[in-house]
Amino acid sequence: MKIIQCSVIKNAIIRNFDGGIDSLFRHTADEVDGYVVGVDDSSTDNTYDAAGKVLDGIGKPFELYSFAWPDDYGAAYNDAFGRADAMGAGCYIRMDDDCRLLDARGIRNSIQKRIDEGRETIRIASNKAIRLSTPH
Numbered sequence: 001m002k003i004i005q006c007s008v009i010k011n012a013i014i015r016n017f018d019g020g021i022d023s024l025f026r027h028t029a030d031e032v033d034g035y036v037v038g039v040d041d042s043s044t045d046n047t048y049d050a051a052g053k054v055l056d057g058i059g060k061p062f063e064l065y066s067f068a069w070p071d072d073y074g075a076a077y078n079d080a081f082g083r084a085d086a087m088g089a090g091c092y093i094r095m096d097d098d099c100r101l102l103d104a105r106g107i108r109n110s111i112q113k114r115i116d117e118g119r120e121t122i123r124i125a126s127n128k129a130i131r132l133s134t135p136h
Contacts, residue, residue, distance in 0.1 A: 002047035
């Protein structure tokens, strides 16, 4: 069994989502160690400030940043993953603003099981495809 000391960092790229911020972060708060949240600078609502308020209230480490949308989801998430690495992430949960885990409990057990199976990219139950991966 390969044991990974896994700091689970939830990555989210969001825009115009101030009304859904609370549920986006709170439903996984017990299962993750921190957050990396990028807010598209073309957001026209209060997303950035709302995210900061919710993340402050959760009390876990986070990086909240604004960025110019590169018109490339891969580039946006690669930047977020780099920021998560700087926070010491062992695993990432990549979630868009409209993505929810169906059951947030047991993320670490799911991660460890799949690592033991030799997987580098792990899919867990959600309402949309979500990607969880360990750094290479």
